[in-house]
Amino acid sequence: MGLLTAPAAVDKREYWGFSLYDWANSGYVTTVGTVLFAPYLTSVAETAACGRVGTTEDPCHTNLQILGLGISPGSLAFYAVTLATLISALFLPVVGAIADRSANKKLLMCSFAWVGALSACSMVFVEGGRWALGTLLLVIANICLGSSLVVYDSILIDIAPPDERDEVSSRAWAFGYLGGFILLAINLGVVTAHDALGMSQGTAVRLSLLSAGLWWGLFTIIPYLKLRNRPPASVVPVGGNLIRQSFGQLFATLKHVRTYPMTLLFLVAYLFFNDGIQTVISVSSTYGEKQLGFETQVLIMTILLVQFVAFFGALAFGRFARRYGSQRTIMGGLVIWMLIVIAGFMLPAEQIAPFLAMGLAIGIVLGGTQALSRSAFSQLIPKGREAEYFSLYQAGERGTSWLGTLVFGLVHQLTGSYRPAIVALGLFFLIGLVLLSRVDMRRGITEAGNTQPTLV
Incomplete structure (x- = not known):
């Protein structure tokens, strides 16, 4: 079965529509979220705080003042991701509940994507001392990314039967890594050849951020055209308008949460290990530049390697x-x-x-663990609450992790070094592994009232 051929039980048009939204948003996740924006925002913040960009030998120790709090410029981007996720904790469950009752899921998904893409495009204006603008745009884009993914992940259940979900989910992640690889390769050329192109490195970075927003927005048109809507099914009967119904459905789910203990145990396990994954992704470029002393070009080439290997890693998993x-x-x-x-x-x-060796290892496991987590969780969701449960799932999904980035930022602020901060993330993987080992998937699928796949 080839990558370009849809599984027999999946509609070809919807297979492409689903897969190409991963391709679309990965342009933002890779170029903005993983490689360029965190170190760039750090440099902008350091310039505002110290009048210069910090180096490994001469770091910037002057804090920014935000609402009377001293914030290290090196921790600003990670605190911004933390803030976005705390807001998402309140916002995304409502998005999920609305999506479960919506007869136009694809428009809801694409609308969030286009607002996020506009925010990413606006990052081209972040320069000089505009660290506050950069922080705001990062928060908006991450919230919109998480909101679009809540709806997107729930669509996997609509288009793929239980035995095909691992395959469809893994292939979509593979397409995402391929798209991210292509855009990042183009941006590598722009950033590396900025002198020959007659622009500063900062301008090259800002144009790359713009390209990521355009990539995300324009390719989202394809899922909008190819995915089809389905009427809501098995939703909780609650009176009132759509917003009131959505809150009613959310409260009903939380009230009966003990009915699905395996689903919740999997969700908690995922929250921990995915926080670790997301934090490693989001801090890798800052760690490489500020702790290990690599230039931006080296970081982009390393991420390109990760993206290339992750394409095959997702398929292998x-x-x-x-x-x-x-x-x-x-x-x-x-x-x-x-x-x-x-x-x-x-x-x-x-x-x-x-x-580079560490980047190779990350690439092997990156896409596979995330793709299989999405498809495994989809088996544990009770019917009619797919998007709502995926909204809880998205609290720990890519670009919206909060506990890992908070721990990383705090350890860096306390120690002045990124090394103890990076090793502290191992605790997230350990806790996630222990909790996941206690999940009885067969029991959870039965509790949710879903069809048992051949293998879990």
């Missing part, structure tokens, strides 16, 4: 899941993640080969 089950495959990936953060703590500064 899908095949492992067909043989060993998604739960055991995810657990194996978490063991590798723990080894990665330990290796990251010991990486020597300004030595490219070990840094």
Whole structure:
């Protein structure tokens, strides 16, 4: 079965529509969220605080003043991600409840995507001392990304039967990494050749941020055209308008939360290990630049390697899941993640080969653990509450993790070093692994009233 061929039980048009939204938003996730914006915003904040950009030998120790609080410029981007996720904790469950009652899911998904893409495009104006504008745009874009993904993930249940979800989810992640790789490769050329193109490196970075927003917005048109809407099914009967019904559905789910203990245990496990994954992704470029002393071009080339390897890693994990089950495959990936953060703590500064080796290891497990987590969780969701449960799931999804970035930022502020901050993330993978091992998938699927797949 080829990557370009839809599984037999999945409509071809919807397969492409679903897969290409991963392609679309990965332009933002990779270029903005993973590589360029955190170190760029840090440099803008350092310039505002210290009048210069900090270096490994001469870091900026002057804090920004925000509402009377002293904020380290090196921690600003991570606190911004934390703020976005705290807001999302209140906002996304309502989005999910509305989506479950909506007869036009694809418009809801694409509307959030287009607002997020506009915010990403506006990052081209972040320069000089405009760190506050950059922080605001990052918060808006991350909230919109999470909101669009709440609806997007729930569509997986609509288009793929239980036995096909691991495959469809893994392939969509693979398409995402391919799209992110292509855009990042283009941006690498722009940033690397900025002198030849007659622009400063800062201008090249800002144009790359603009390109990510355009990529996200324009390619979202394809899912809008190819996905089809379905009427709401099995929703909780609540009176009132759509907003009141949505809050009523959310409260009903929280009231009966004990009915689905395996679903909730999986969700808690995912919250921990995905916070670790997301934090490693979001801090990797800052860690490489500020702690290990690499130039932006080296960081982009490393992320390109990660993206390229992740394309094959996502497909490989899908095949492992067909043989060993998604739960055991995810657990194996978490063991590798723990080894990665330990290796990251010991990486020597300004030595490219070990840094590239760590990037290779990240690429192998990155897409697979996330893709299989999405498809495994979809098996545990009771009918009629798909988007609502995925809104809780998105609290720990890419670009919206909060506990990991908070811990990373606090450890850096307390120690003045990113090394203890990176190794502290190993605790998230360990806790997630222990909790996931206690999830009885068969029991959870039965409790949710879903059809049992052949292998879990």
